[in-house]
Amino acid sequence: MKFKIKIWRQKNAKAKGKFVTYDIDNISADTSFLEMLDILNDKLISEGKEPVAFDHDCREGICGMCSLYINGEAHGPDTLVTTCQLHMRKFKDGQTITVEPWRSAGFPVVKDLVVNRGAFDKILQSGGFISVNTGGAQDANVIPISKKDADESMDAAACVGCGACVATCKNGSAMLFVAARVSSLAKLPQGKVEGAARAKAMVAKMDELGFGACTNTGACQAECPKGISISHIARLNREFLTAKLRD
């Protein structure tokens, strides 16, 4: 297969970026999208050109490191995958593929397709934990947790922190990311203790860092590689508003 790859090139955070189009040929349909970029980079390097910088690590859809807005969709045209799990068989031979970095005020570009998602760490640092020190925890089976609650908590906990939700949201909102963490902990008895404080702190931090407000379009849910539902956003709203009402 061959493709025209139109890629966003930007030297660093301060530089102005632009699109550059490259031709690439002899790509097997079983090649993953990132392997295609590897091949492109190999070609660029051998031509003495600067390779395209892009984030990637585990290449099996769990570390959340890879990003990329491909042909107008976060993580490309396939559903329930991260970019590293996207394969070239999802594209047509000869197609032009536009590749952009996540674009959001909360995620400034570092270089080319690499963005800084440090804001996510900051949000979690503000309250995305249960305050328990190592040692001294009681036996794990002392508090039974219904399978339904554990499953629902796990649904939300599947978030890989890739940032597709923010990237795809027309409001640059991080609500699905925040909701996933708040909701996952809110469904567990261990997490309920700090539930109110957590919801307030994390929402405040999210606002402070310049993420937008949710308008319930559901685009985040549609693009989330882990299929996390916006019903968790409803739970976050509930947690937050009831916490605020009590203040």
Add this chain to the structure above:
Amino acid sequence: MSEKLISKIPEGTLAEKWTNHKAAIKVVSPANKRKLDIIVVGTGLGGASAAATLGELGYNVKIFCISDSPRRAHSIAAQGGINAAKNYQNDNDSVWRLFYDTIKGGDYRAREANVYRLAQVSNGIIDQCVAQGVPFARDYGGQLDNRSFGGAQVSRTFYARGQTGQQLLLGAYASLNRQIAKGSVKSFSRHEMLDLVLVNGKARGIIARNLVTGEIERHGAHAVVLATGGYGNVYFLSTNAMNSNGSAAIQCYRKGAFFGNPCFAQIHPTCIPKHGDQQSKLTLMSESLRNDGRIWVPKKLEDVKRLKAGTLKASHIPESERDYYLERRYPAFGNLVPRDVASRAAKERCDAGYGVNNTGLAVFLDFSSAIQRLGKKVIEQRYGNLFQMYEKITDVNPYEEPMMIYPAIHYTMGGIWVDYNLMTTVPGLYAIGEANFSDHGGNRLGASALMQGLADGYFILPYTIGDYLSAEIQSPKVDTGLPEFAEAEKAVQEKINRLMNIKGKRTVDSIHKELGNIMWEYAGMARNANGLKIALEEIEKLKNEFWKNVYVSGTTDEFNQELEKALRLADNFEIARLIVLDAQNRFESCGGHLREEMQTEDGEAKRDDEKFMYVSTWEYKGENALPEQHKEPLKYEFVKVATRNYKD
């Protein structure tokens, strides 16, 4: 035995050792902890849990990770589960049984005392994780659920769907975040350790490169903890993440830390087979699949031919024509034999010509009988995300056609040598998790890596490091202006400049792939004297080629992924050499290390306890000199050493 190789194993019965040791070692008062700095490199399960716990204790901790967030560490990709001797299933599990299975699974090449301690603290890990909000799978009564893993006849593996590593890491990362918010831990993401700094023979800091700006930074501390994982990426194609590397470990090795058992690399039996030359990595399919999946190849070579030609579908081959070779060879454990055994058996069948895909390097992992027995829904609940992952990669629906799998490099049991306190041969330098050599011997059992990483980080290192630091309470803050730091920084700078100035013709990846091919061919699943000799020569040649002909694009003062890769590859040659030298030395088949010369008549591995019941460690003697070997003999006082038997 070198005078440096003192394992410091405490006296007493197995069960008393850790308790006695904890009572004997010194502690640091809260007022003094505030004055002590600790650097933790790596933020996987080991690093994150250690940094969080050390922060809770009151030390000043600095953590370093190469990714944009601590949460990206490759522990996140562990799928199947974590072992603990809870005996919640009432199947007669116990600390002893977990200990025994681990020692036996490791083919009697691990220390009894370390492994027993691991089994002892395993239960605390589960308690800790549940308290942190890790959503482990539960049964309908709300109690924790378990599944079985290879090498065990009990169900002791706790899991969170197929994302156990992710959930455990998010738990440790959450604890870490709490400490970062409190200010006790300072996080340096997108930073890579490029050297260890010794002052008066003690580890006193690191040189790190800020991967965004390219700046070379000096960081001082009273102790350094290495938690950088394994070195499987030497093989290029492995289940490791693309950025996982053994570079930091090699820097420590060059500064005097002995490297233990480098030849013990684990080959995981259930990975998605390689599809072509452009492939960048191999994807693991969790061992948990072997709970319900059955491994087979056709009995008849003509069926194999028709499969390859695409004229026959696997699902159309009748039961009677299938060779469930693991069940045939190992009736007692069946599909749940340990990883090394399952991998070798797959290789044996493929070598005999029964490989089922067009490269001849694949076997089937079949769920049809489980789907018939339990229904598709149950299978979907148990493995849904793994099945989805498989389908996305291969475009084959595993509910209808069996999965194709083949072994791939997965984990490295070898690593930096540590004593019972997890301290390396460099005073003040600790190694935890996969980065050390300690607990898995020649082969690691499934669901034990997560257990070890968290055991080291939560429960062992935070105690043992106090013993060393109690003698450091008078040491002032480490001055990074010391000549030792300047020297190390200069060396790093020179190395980088040298790489940038080669301006040759070859890309870093092309050389890395070539190195991987050499390693997989000669030091992969089966090794022999001749092959290892060739490997050593080839590695040397390739290393010269690298230093003469590599091309590193870009500049040093910017985000430069090519430079990152080149620096890691430069260290990979050293690891590759260590693996081969160690494999040459170990003339026995043991765990993940199979010497073709040492096999029984029916193709089982032949161990040589007389000659090789020791930890083989290597001391760096300079770039061009051969490393010196030191041996730590292994004494088995409590278990009876026997040939591993998974047949009955």
Add this chain to the structure above:
Amino acid sequence: MNNVFTSSIGKKLIMSITGACLVLFLLFHMAMNLVAIIKPEWYDSVCAFLGVNWYAVIATLVLAGGFGLHILFALILTLYNRKARGSNRYSTTAVPKQVSWASQNMFVIGLIVALGLLLHFSQFWYKMQFAELMGNHEVTLGEATVSPTSGSAFIAYYFSNILFVVVYLVWLAALWFHISHGFWSALQTTGWNNEIWLPRLKFAAKIFATLICLGFAAVIVTFYVKSLLDCC
């Protein structure tokens, strides 16, 4: 309640509450209008009952306040969200199938609804309740002069004109889109939602929006048809 409205969720809460009030008003308004189909005189008495009586004036003020807040916070949130989106825009975007068009364009649809409202106010409210408030007991309607409370006369007058019929139907269509998203979105924002109810509420929103808009449209169409029958 400390500072709830300064948070992003708090601002959305205002949108939800005011939106819900407006929707309730529409329901009431629509029900009232339907009376005009049954018997125009009854409708006139409803208009007279409301008129400038104190309860109607207070309700109008509350409604106006709610409406003002709804628009104000829509503006604030839209600007806030544009800033969060960043200065660099995507060159290509593909909206996922599951995302409704209305949800992506609530602000623009809202603007259309507000513009339609201006027309509606100038034609009805200005000459009815407002005129009464000003103390006028007679207003001109085309060539005729009518009482501000004879609502049916207004309906009959404007909806005999095909231009207004079309404009009002377009306006109702915009309203349909706005409500079809706003209805469940308001519940979602206040936290009244979960995995099971999400699809149900989305469905209910469409049913509700359709009922409201059909109710209004029925009056318009009926009166237009009547006007055609009358002149022939």
